[in-house]
Amino acid sequence: MSAPLRHGWTTGACATAATAAAYTALLTGDFPDPVEITLPRGQRPAFALAREGLADGTATASVVKDAGDDPDVTHGALISSTVRHGxxxxxxVFVAGPGVGTVTKPGLPLEVGEPAINPVPRxxxxxxxxxxxxxxGGTGDVVVEISVEHGEELAARTWNPRLGILGGLSILGTTGIVVPYSCSAWIDSIRRGIDVARAxxxxxxxxxxxxxxxKVAAELYxxxxxxxxxxxxFAGAVLKYLRRHPVPRLTIAGGVGKLSKLADGHLDxxxxxxxxxxxxxAGLARAAGGDEALTGRVLTANTALHAxxxxxxxxxxxxxxxxxxARRTAESVLRGAPVAVDVVVIDRAGTVVGRA
Known part of the structure; x- marks a missing residue:
């Protein structure tokens, strides 16, 4: 029996731990290590400090992000907080340090010009x-500068450039905990992408x-x-969010294998x-007029593309x-929301092989 997958910590939890340690050192001269924080659901994890520094009027603490067994792009990233009196x-007051992005488009839960540090981590x-x-015995009036080592390069592998978050990563997380393979960051990016498009x-x-x-969808439309x-x-994530936040028209574009799964009612x-x-x-082939010999070959085809x-x-x-x-599945999930759906099916070369 395999071991259960290990949970990890969000960038928001790591930034919070680094901030608590840095502000403690700013007031006392000593860094708590490990530093314990309270997450939104009451858990109290402790974080070891990877770096610490005390200079004139500033304190910096750094934590290495551990995403557990999730294939997270920020796993192993060094997240730092530099705190000074405000x-x-x-x-x-939050400031984007090196490797943390800045919001440049409306539609996100932050104002344009703000550091990309999401509401729950703030x-x-x-x-x-x-x-x-x-x-x-502090006043609580501080400037908190969050930075992520190599954050700008890491951000190129995320949705941030498309969402108009430029210069680095976002500091994310609503629970503080990364659940392995929940892909919560990707699904959150889908929702933010819809918000930006609507705005x-x-x-x-x-x-x-x-x-x-x-590429096909961009060229067609x-x-x-x-x-x-x-x-x-995550077709389901798109459809469920559009059900609550509609856009007049949605095109779903994808390969024949994935969209045959959507046609079969799968949302993941x-x-x-x-x-x-x-x-x-095979049933679709029969409905289109295929004879028994063809439907038999479709039933035993290696892949959807072969069929x-x-x-x-x-x-x-x-x-x-x-x-x-696939369009029928999408409409059933949208439940009458004012979203017109069309579907484009392509092969691996990007040739359109089906539309509805």
């Missing part, structure tokens, strides 16, 4: 600053399973980059969590039927 009555840091101030006034967005389908949602396997299209259903494809090729040879529009099935 003007009386200003409270906690609240956690404010609460811990207040606790440290109460314990050691920009776009009436048409495209949820794409990958870079090839994204002339969509700007920030109207393209890199949904990956990852190969480890849903499978192509040969019986569905598509078999039907194309017989002049049957399996791609269109997959697209129509």
């Amino acid at each position: 003007a009386p009555g200003t409270g906690v 609240r956690m840091m404010r609460e811990h600053v207040a606790e440290v101030a109460a314990r050691h 920009a006034g776009y009436t048409h967005v495209a949820g794409c399973t990958g870079s090839t389908s994204e 002339g969509l700007p980059q920030d109207a393209l949602l890199d949904m990956g396997d 299209l990852h190969s480890g969590r849903s499978q192509v259903n040969p019986a569905l494809l 598509l090729r078999l039907c194309q040879e017989e002049g049957l529009p399996l791609g269109d039927l997959i697209a129509e099935g």
